[in-house]
Amino acid sequence: MGKRLTQIATRTGDDGTTGLGNNTRVSKNSPRPHAMGDIDELNSHIGLLLCEPMEDALRQLLTDIQQQLFNLGGEISIPGYELLKDEALAQLDDALKTHNARLPRLQEFILPNGTRAAAQAHVCRTVARRAERSVVALQQAEEMRAAPRQYLNRLSDLMFVLARVFNLGQADAEVYWQSDKLARDQAGD
Structure with missing residues (x-):
């Protein structure tokens, strides 16, 4: 992708269209720009997560993921082009294996809260799910x-x-969903 922006305010999108990497224009409301926008939003949320204190290895992993999300966005912006490599998916699989091994087994669903870093990671999770749905819509x-969809699913x-x-070692940071409490409350107990 050798083409770089030299001017930001081009006004070419004032008509409700956006340019793709292959120099075609499409409606900003079509599936491809939706997927591109959701991937961009996810990358920005990961950038916000990177403002939090964390281990150097996690910081490098998240920075690598940001690079891959640029590759993914580039691939989505150019129909038929492949930028996301198999190694990117393998990196996520390795990270899942490594970090899952550090965690205690889940006994119940957890609420998306805890430390600020954990809460931001949950925001990233939900935006990744939305980006995945946008890519699925585009694929339909x-x-x-399949690689773009698989990458977002793993991410x-x-x-x-x-x-x-991020919640590990923080007292009371991981809060379990209390489904039985909800049932008791509804029953009037």
């Missing part, structure tokens, strides 16, 4: 390879795991 409209899983890692 156009032929695409949302990893963000859940990292939220738990």
Whole structure:
């Protein structure tokens, strides 16, 4: 992708269209720009997560993921182009294996809270799920390879795991959903 922006306010999108990497224009409300926007939003939320204190290895992992999300966004912006490599998915699989091994077994669903870093990781998880749904919608409209969808699916899983890692060692940071309390409250007990 050798083309770089030299001017930001081009006004070419004033008509409700956006330019793709192959120099075609599409409606900003079509599936491809939706997927591109959700991936961009996810990358920005990861940037916000990187403002939090964390282990150097986690910081490097998240920075690598940001690089891969740029590759993914580039791939989505150019129909038929492949930028996301198999190694990117393998990195997520390795990180899931490594960080899952650090965590106690879940006994129940957990609420998306805890430390600020954990809460932000949960935001990243939900935005990754939305980006995945946008890519699925795009794949239903156009032929695409599976890697973009698979990457976002794994990334949302990893963000859940990292939220738990950020809460690890913090007293009362991981709050379990109390489904039985809800049933008791509804029954009037």
